[in-house]
Amino acid sequence: MTRSPLPPVIRIATALIFNPEGETLLVRKEGSHIFMQAGGKIDAQETAVHALIRELYEELGLALSMEEAEYLGSFSAEAAHEPGHLIQADVFRVLVSTPVSAQAEIEELLWVSPLEAPTDCLAPLTRDILMPLAVKLLQGGCARL
Numbered sequence: 001m002t003r004s005p006l007p008p009v010i011r012i013a014t015a016l017i018f019n020p021e022g023e024t025l026l027v028r029k030e031g032s033h034i035f036m037q038a039g040g041k042i043d044a045q046e047t048a049v050h051a052l053i054r055e056l057y058e059e060l061g062l063a064l065s066m067e068e069a070e071y072l073g074s075f076s077a078e079a080a081h082e083p084g085h086l087i088q089a090d091v092f093r094v095l096v097s098t099p100v101s102a103q104a105e106i107e108e109l110l111w112v113s114p115l116e117a118p119t120d121c122l123a124p125l126t127r128d129i130l131m132p133l134a135v136k137l138l139q140g141g142c143a144r145l
């Protein structure tokens, strides 16, 4: 019996970013029609929280301290853009009360209510895990902020 090889895994750091209205931030990267959480790959020798801080600064111009990122857990899903790959995401919760803007490779920002978010243009991790988690956090009063 031949075993199928394990799919390659991309390790990323990402965040459920909330504003004071309880909306959460999605981004669309250049050349893609898919919305997902801001963030990106964790470099070698880098911790997840440091990768998050670096990526949120690069993508949103957000200057975040370690204390402002609350670790929510590690979640796995099919990668949005890399066929046959899985992503393993270290996910944080971040509250922002200052404006953020699209930088670097980000083409569009979208603030959505987790209860009303569209489902047809979301990355698998966002659609299946992080938006339901955002709803739970809001309903538990935890995204308040």
Ligand SMILES: Nc1nc2c([nH]c(=O)n2[C@@H]2O[C@H](COP(=O)(O)OP(=O)(O)OP(=O)(O)O)[C@@H](O)[C@H]2O)c(=O)[nH]1
Binding pocket: 010, 012, 013, 014, 036, 037, 038, 039, 040, 041, 042, 055, 078, 079, 080, 081, 082, 087, 123, 124, 125, 126
């Ligand atoms: N940031 C982020 N990436 C995700 C999510 N879901 C998901 O599948 N991914 C995948 O994870 C990959 C992250 O790689 P990236 O290319 O954005 O990372 P990066 O900013 O470090 O880019 P780089 O490789 O150009 O340095 C994306 O290609 C995307 O397909 C998500 O919710 N947030």
